[in-house]
Amino acid sequence: MTEAIxxxxxxxxxxxxxxxxARRGQRVHLHxxxxxxxxxAxxxxxxxxxxxxxxxxxxxxAAGALERIQGGMVQMTGRMLHEESGATRLLRYGQRANEVIWSISRAELNRExxxxxxxxxxxxxxxxxxxxxxxxxRELLxxxxxVRDVEHEVAAGIIIGADGAGSAVRQALAAQDRCHASEEPLEHDYKELHIAAGADGRHRMEAHALHIWPRGNFMLIALPNRDGSFTATLFLPRTGAHSFATLDSAARVQQFFAAQFPDALALLPNLAAQFAAHPQSPxxxxxxWPWHAGRTLLIGDAAHAIVPFHGQGLNCxxxxxxxxxxxLQKHPDVAQAFAHFEAERRINTDAIAQMALENYQEMRDTVRSADFESRKTLANELERLYPQRFIPRYSMVMFHPEIPYVDALQRGIAQERLLDVLLSQNIAADSEAARQLLFEAGL
Ligand SMILES: Cc1cc2nc3c(=O)[nH]c(=O)nc-3n(C[C@H](O)[C@H](O)[C@H](O)COP(=O)(O)OP(=O)(O)OC[C@H]3O[C@@H](n4cnc5c(N)ncnc54)[C@H](O)[C@@H]3O)c2cc1C
Known part of the structure; x- marks a missing residue:
């Protein structure tokens, strides 16, 4: 295509x-x-x-960028759960050495x-x-x-709105009645906090884990940075007994952390100042829907922003x-390519949106229960016995890009039902009965 996108x-x-x-010769103008x-700075x-x-x-x-950004990534092998007592235990994400996820600075990734x-x-x-x-x-932007404090128009032809959750392109399409958008707000907000590196420049908690302080209706998490620090995020209801609304003074913030996250508090000497300075975000x-009108298309968060609890918004x-x-390579007609894109992606982005919401419940609450651990142990056993047929849903989403999100959602439902039966009837994973049930479930 000679025309720039x-x-x-x-x-x-x-x-x-x-x-x-650009890798296949297409001219692009990024604004x-x-x-x-x-x-x-x-x-x-x-x-x-x-x-x-x-x-x-x-x-x-595929874009030839991985090698350049790899150096900035920190491996996370599992969830490090922090109990109220300060006791910790690591729940590995997967069973194989390569089943890990990677923490990276947003700014560095974007800059690179x-x-x-x-x-x-x-x-x-x-x-x-x-x-x-x-x-x-009119195909105009x-x-x-x-810099010059002026407005100007560009004859754009093919337009792709990758301008994030607050997309101006989407708002313009909606104003022209070319798409309909609505937000389903979560009743919980978040606030980010910085846990500095130790005096020796090293991490003050296990570096290769995603730390979680699950507390039922809310949680704190922390992801490692390359420089020895962590970025912690508090997810908390806006109102109610334990909520942002009640954390309205330095003393209350301090008391809340002392009661709920004492070991994290020890790493946050400037907690009250950070809490006051950092934004509380929804x-x-x-x-x-739809995501396209003629030769204009929405992509990424501009089309389907989701809650962050599966760590998949950007991956998606x-x-x-x-x-x-x-x-775009397959269909020379751009509008047709955009229509196919919507048809193929929408079912998948709906699926990951649902799984992301469900994962909040798991991270802040379910992960603490004994039942969660026994299900995970059984699921891992089934995966070892039937690696092609049974793959825990988390693994399908995070480690198996060949499995579309929508399949991960559907297979996950069938797998959960199977686990229910095996656990309630005390059937061993390696039994003939379990094998029969697996096949009957269509797995
Ligand atoms: C708390 C939190 C944690 C998250 N954690 C994860 C995670 O662990 N893993 C994961 O995969 N995802 C995560 N996400 C989601 C992830 O941040 C987004 O999915 C991702 O940033 C979307 O990328 P994007 O390029 O579509 O949009 P954005 O990152 O929002 O980028 C949009 C770009 O468009 C520019 N822009 C906006 N408006 C205009 C305009 N009018 N004109 C020109 N330019 C404009 C912006 O400046 C920006 O550069 C998280 C999100 C949140 C809120």
């Missing part, structure tokens, strides 16, 4: 898509609201990270992707250029240029890029 948003999804498209991350005191898993890694590899994009002669990058309107019929699932956005790139 205009991508709004040089976040991780927009930039990765640009890299994939980003923020300053150029290669030269702009990073936000001070914030080192927010996220977890990458197989789906995300596969897309980074932009740096790679900047090296491609086919990718034009424009920063401090905020999209304020997108017209899918309107921007506010922050979480929601975005429902939007990266997977979007792989699917779209393949469809």
């Amino acid at each position: 205009h991508i709004v948003g040089a976040g991780p999804v927009g930039t990765l898509l640009a890299l994939l498209l 980003e609201r923020r300053a150029d991350p290669r030269t702009a 990073a936000e001070r005191g914030r080192s927010i990270n996220l977890a990458l898993a197989a789906r995300g890694l596969r897309a980074l590899e 992707l932009v740096a790679i994009a900047g090296e491609s002669p086919l990718i034009e990058l424009s920063f401090e250029r905020r999209c304020i309107d997108a017209d899918s019929e 309107r921007f506010h240029d922050a 979480l929601a699932t975005l429902h939007c 956005g990266f997977e979007d890029c792989l699917v779209l790139d393949a469809l």
Whole structure:
């Protein structure tokens, strides 16, 4: 295609898509609201990270970017559960050595992707250029240029909105009645806190784990950073007995952490100051349909933002890029490729949205129960006996990109029913009866 593709948003999804498209000779123009991350100073005191898993890694590899970002990743082999007493135990994510996930700084990931994009002669990058309107019929984009403080229009042709959960492209489509979007808010908000490295520059808790303090209706988690620090996130209801509303003074914050997360408090000497300074942010699932109008398309969080509890939002956005790139190669008609993209992806993004919500319950509560451990042990045994037929749902989502999310959801339901029967009737995993039940369940 000789015509350039205009991508709004040089976040991780927009930039990765640009890299994939450019690899097969496609010209791309990336328009980003923020300053150029290669030269702009990073936000001070914030080192927010996220977890990458197989789906995300596969897309980074296809774009030729994995090698460049690998050095910034910290391996996490499982969940380190912290009890109220301070006692800890590690629950491994998978059974094989490669069944691990990776913590990475968002800013570093984005900066490196932009740096790679900047090296491609086919990718034009424009920063401090905020999209304020997108017209899918006239194929126009309107921007506010922050450097010159002027507005201007670009004849864009093919437009891809990768501008995140608050997407301006989506809002423009909705205003033209070309799509309908609604948010399903979670009643819990989140706040990020920084756990500094020790005086020796090393991690003050196990570095290769995702730490969780599950407390029933709320939780604290912490992911390791390369520099020896951790980024902790408190997920808590907005209102109610234990809620952000009740944490309205330094003393109350201190008391709450002392009662609920005493070992984390010991690592947060400046807790009250951080708590006051860092924003309390909402979480929601975005429902939007359709994702395309003519030759304008939404992708990543702009189309299907989800709650973060499966650590899949970005992994899923990266997977979007792989699917779209393949469809654009297959269908020379761009509008047709976009229609296929929607048809293929929507069932999968709906599935991961549901699993992400369900995983919150698991992380903050179920993970603590003895029943959870016995189910996990049995599930692992079944996986060892029938590796092609029984794969725990978490593993399907995180370690098996060849299994679409929607299949992981459906197989997960059948597997849970099987576990119910085996456990309630005390049937051993390696028995003939278990084998029969597995086949009868269609697994
Ligand atoms: C607390 C939390 C934890 C998370 N943890 C994980 C995790 O562990 N693993 C995981 O896979 N996902 C995680 N996610 C989800 C992940 O952050 C998102 O799915 C991902 O950032 C989406 O990427 P994106 O490029 O689509 O959007 P964004 O990252 O939002 O990027 C959008 C880009 O568009 C730009 N932009 C916005 N508006 C405009 C405009 N009008 N004009 C021009 N540019 C614009 C923005 O500046 C930005 O650069 C988490 C999310 C949250 C909130």
